[in-house]
Amino acid sequence: MRPSGKLHLGNYTGALENWIKRQNEYDSFHFVADWHSLTTNYEAADQVWPDTIDMVIDWLAAGIDPEKSVIFVQSHIKEHAELHLLFSMLVTVPRLERNPTVKEQIKELHLEGKVSYGHLGYPILQSADILMYRAHAVPVGDDQVPHVELTREIARRFNHTYRKVFPVPEALLTKYSRLPGLDGAKMSKSLGNTILLSDTPEDIQKKVRSAITDPAKIRMGDPGHPEICTIFTYHTKFNPIEVPVIERDCRSGTLGCVNCKNNLATKLSTFLEPIREKRKEIENNKNMVEEVIRAGNDKARTEAKITMEQVRESMKIGILGEMS
Numbered sequence: 001m002r003p004s005g006k007l008h009l010g011n012y013t014g015a016l017e018n019w020i021k022r023q024n025e026y027d028s029f030h031f032v033a034d035w036h037s038l039t040t041n042y043e044a045a046d047q048v049w050p051d052t053i054d055m056v057i058d059w060l061a062a063g064i065d066p067e068k069s070v071i072f073v074q075s076h077i078k079e080h081a082e083l084h085l086l087f088s089m090l091v092t093v094p095r096l097e098r099n100p101t102v103k104e105q106i107k108e109l110h111l112e113g114k115v116s117y118g119h120l121g122y123p124i125l126q127s128a129d130i131l132m133y134r135a136h137a138v139p140v141g142d143d144q145v146p147h148v149e150l151t152r153e154i155a156r157r158f159n160h161t162y163r164k165v166f167p168v169p170e171a172l173l174t175k176y177s178r179l180p181g182l183d184g185a186k187m188s189k190s191l192g193n194t195i196l197l198s199d200t201p202e203d204i205q206k207k208v209r210s211a212i213t214d215p216a217k218i219r220m221g222d223p224g225h226p227e228i229c230t231i232f233t234y235h236t237k238f239n240p241i242e243v244p245v246i247e248r249d250c251r252s253g254t255l256g257c258v259n260c261k262n263n264l265a266t267k268l269s270t271f272l273e274p275i276r277e278k279r280k281e282i283e284n285n286k287n288m289v290e291e292v293i294r295a296g297n298d299k300a301r302t303e304a305k306i307t308m309e310q311v312r313e314s315m316k317i318g319i320l321g322e323m324s
């Protein structure tokens with residue numbers, strides 16, 4: 001994840017929740033993608049470290065256990081830059097220009113004709129980030145699937161051109177891999193339509209009240225269409241027990257949007273309360289967070305060195321002396 005402020009519910013349902021669940025089954029590596037945040041925010045490089053700490057606090061508060069998962073910072077493992085450079089020879093510029101996620105970003109940020117080399121190529125850096133740990137699975141939201149696809153292509157091309165070093169990894173998606181925001185568009189920091197994991201019950205109440213629902217349901221008695229309502233989607237995720245009743249009463253018109261929203265705000269606040277409490281506790285112990293990162297960096301670096309030795313040997317470049 002890029003360090004660009006506090007995490008929202010989309011980050012949670014699409015990625016973080018999956019990381020927490022799967023840390024018992026997999027050897028997990030999770031990193032702060034700080035070089036990636038420079039693609040759109042290179043002028044604010046000095047904000048990267050405070051944002052890094054803020055994001056790792058969210059991870060820990062939500063349940064990532066540093067005893068089970070390696071937590072590290074991308075820019076602290078310089079091997080990522082070397083692998084990125086080597087991979088960048090294996091990908092054409094038109095292939096990068098076809099990437100739908102990058103295209104969407106270019107459009108959203110009005111970067112047509114002036115996208116930087118680093119921005120266009122960041123999916124290659126992401127491939128290096130993934131393959132550095134010889135990953136088999138990548139738990140991400142659906143906007144990241146094109147990047148995992150590129151990673152698979154690079155792994156195959158590398159293995160075929162040189163010698164087999166990399167597994168061909170798969171994306172691990174959740175049921176909520178594209179959670180809508182309060183306005184119905186994809187929940188996204190840049191669109192200002194988020195509910196944050198750290199929001200207070202008052203923030204949540206205010207935000208949920210402002211959410212767009214079914215436009216055909218204006219008065220309480222009007223029948224609603226839950227399948228197009230963001231609030232209903234949130235109920236299915238955060239209040240599943242009441243979903244059959246909410247669906248029935250929304251469709252029949254007996255449940256109004258105000259009551260439905262108030263109910264959701266209460267459920268969300270209850271759901272987020274332990275995360276908020278844990279966050280407060282960790283915020284008072286930032287040394288511990290730095291310690292977690294330092295220990296994670298060491299573990300990540302050990303793996304990265306092993307991979308890069310295999311890469312250099314397989315390419316026969318970057319090493320002196322006897323080569324196998």
Ligand code: AMP
Nearest residue numbers: 002010011014015140141177178179187
């Ligand atoms: P980012 O902040 O863009 O680096 O995203 C971090 C992770 O959250 C990535 O795996 C994204 O795919 C995921 N993500 C971001 N927004 C959403 C969303 N609205 N729904 C589901 N997953 C998301």
